[in-house]
Amino acid sequence: MARVLAIVDAIEFWLIAIFSSVALLLACLAMIGRYIVPGLLLDWTFEVTIFATIWATFIAGARVAGMGEHVRVDTLLVHLPGRVRCWLAIFACLLGIATAAFLFWSGWTVVEEAFRWDERTTSSLRLPLWIYYLSLPLGMALLAFHLLVRSAQLFSGSVRDDDVAQNH
């Protein structure tokens, strides 16, 4: 199991790195291209940059959840005994899974509809928007996976809810 998680983590890491870098490079290309090759039709760089950024965002958001690092209000938590915190953390994971499951369904609907309506961007590339939209259901599937793993870990006691706060 640990091996699988490590592989998933590595894949996610490199996907985030690649998508973010592509976004940055394209944004710079658009800026420089305007001065070096003014005639070049680069009206599509902006939307591809957005596409890459949203993919990186959803993968990174899911990965952060796997580490239990999402921001929460801990004003009350710090006064609670470890066992109670653990159960509350599992409860939070389950709520998160329910939310992710709904948004997976919702995002999938959006992808389907964009496919059916053949929705496209306004640039000369006329990119299909389902490529952009697909980031939501896939990101949510990944999020649910991470939350499931984390609740199992909390349940078995292999991680503690306050691990994060103490690590940093």
Place this chain on the structure above:
Amino acid sequence: MTTQIILGSAALFGLLAVGVPIYVVLAGLAIVLLIAEGGSVGGIGQDILDHMNSATLLAIPFFVIAAGFIQGGGIARSLINMASAWIGRFPSGIPMAALLATGLFSAINGSSVATVLAMGTLVVPEMLERGYKRPFALGLTAAAGTLGILIPPSMPLVVYGLVSETSVPRLFLAGLLPGLLQMACFAVVIMLMARRQGGEARAFLGWRGVARANVVALPALSVPLIVLGGIYGGFVTVTEAAALSAAVALAVSLFFYKSLRVTAIPNVVVQGMSRTAAILLIIAGADLLADWLARAGLATQLAMLVTQSELTQTQFLFMMAGVLLVLGTVLEGYSIILLTLPLTLPILDALGIDRVHYAIIMVIGIELAMLTPPVGLNLFVMAEVSKAPFSEVERGMIPFFIAMLLMWVLVIFVPEISTWLPDLVLGAAR
């Protein structure tokens, strides 16, 4: 409707209190409310995707990645050393430098979240390293980050301009003096507090030391200079400035300070993206909740309540300030503008209140909204960046929050703070 509000608020506060991550609380609650309101399944996902498909949000990860390069690549260190050589003699020296840096950064981007994410990455570690207490460092940075939307450029002012038919350059000029005023207020707070917050006077290095620190910092100084020059020289748009700052910071770190190894680049990029993603998920949840409020017409009703009562100019402005504070507890910038401004405009005209003046009142209200619980984005950002408990950020922000409230009152009473500069440069508005 009343039942929905009571149940919704109870769920919001209850779930937040037991430590459910904020993005889950906001998104989950909004989904339930939207479905109850008759929203479609696809429409909810679409809302999230559409909100994220924007140039403003795009700039945020770029700025944060740039901040990562600046912090990890020796640029921040050399700049802080330079500042320290000049003003490290004073207990308030380093926080003052941090405040100044935040003001400068605010001049190259128009978002509060981008500012506080980048500055949280940059100046907080330096302040902690020099012995300042964590709540103070976090609170100062969370509050100073709001300058991002007051000092031009400012995205909320652009949206205000579009909705109210006011010229954006005029609004930007209007934000400048209040922005400087806010910095002055914060400077006073820092001077009053620094000594008790771990600020220590350091021995003066001598002028030779100052000169050397300056020389070492020269390449680092090129980063803000190139980006500022790029924007104000008309070479790049505000959106592009984010990418430019990342590129310049990377180049300077790699070629001048050589403290950043090429193999470390992916780490910096992924960390920057992860921080942004954690916040973007919260923003997505907050947007969904705002969408529900728009559909239910709640904010509109609240604003209507005030706009229909017969008030004098000042009474009206203070009532609206109250409305902004209340809405600001759960709503963020654009939603506040879109939900209240169209209703308010006719009253402004009837009472003879300058739209430019009201713009600044509104933007300060939005700044405060970034700091008020339960949904205060800047507080979340600081907790995310520093991995510190949320409660510490909240505690540290209070003195600065009070200073901003006092400034708000001043700005409400004295329209000239907002209108003098734009009227001077562009002539009085017609």
Place this chain on the structure above:
Amino acid sequence: ETKFRISVDTGPNHVRNITLRTFIERLKEASGGELVGELFESGQLYAARDEPKAVARGDIEMTVTTNSSVAAFSADLNLLDLPLFSGRSPDQVNALLDGPLGQQLSKGVEDKLGVVVPGRWFLLGFASTFGASKDIKSFADLKGLRIRVPGGAGFIARYRALGAEGVSIPFADVPLALTQGTIDALLTTNETLRSGKLHEAGVKSAFVDQVSVLYYIPLVNKAFWDKLTEEQQKQFRDAWESVILEERAEAMRRQDAAAQENAENGVVIYEPDPEELAKVNAELLALVPEIAAQLDVDPATVKLAQDEIAKLN
């Protein structure tokens, strides 16, 4: 009583909003208080780009949205960005869109999105090129300029043919980009220039080259429409038809008033030399097949448009 929500992204004073309120009133009256529209303004619910989908899904029942936001679904609407209509007056283009061409375009939207287009389109006005860094007095002055266009590769190709560079930056960036000289000019309408007070951002001249005429297309959710009785559908269509001519006249009046106000604010108006205008527009017509192919406009639609335009002459 049947309630329906209409969402638009313009403010209460916009001609589109004002006319919609009249429409709501007349429909309520005609239906004996049965059909009650509720207007959500200023983009509170949706940005223009997102309105067609919201109607198709039924998250709102109706919108009246820009032709470019509908073009994301129905590529044939990109036709309006082609140089085909350049230099035509709004009256002429109105006539084209009220005839077989407009009916075919509306039908295309209905088929593609599964919505109902209950009648003719609202007019916004014609878009021209406005200069900031230097005055644009003739087509020659366009050479080398960087010009902001509202979306659309069609406009970019047009400006490239004229020696200028079209850039599609977000509208929110426009005032600052003008102030700082990131762009030299922009393609927009007099009314947009006025409401954005863009003269304070440095716009100094208007070159009336009438690049394109812009419209708002009414979209109604199909499920909602099918729930109405035939009688109510007729009331709906009639109420809509009853405001069309008023809207178009008011839109034109506002564009003229805006042009005048802009002039008072120091924006100098340059009319292109009629002969040169005709010559340039004729040359641009040669680009039509290429751009149409790039934008996925059905050649049959282009052909229909050309035939209809030929009838005008």
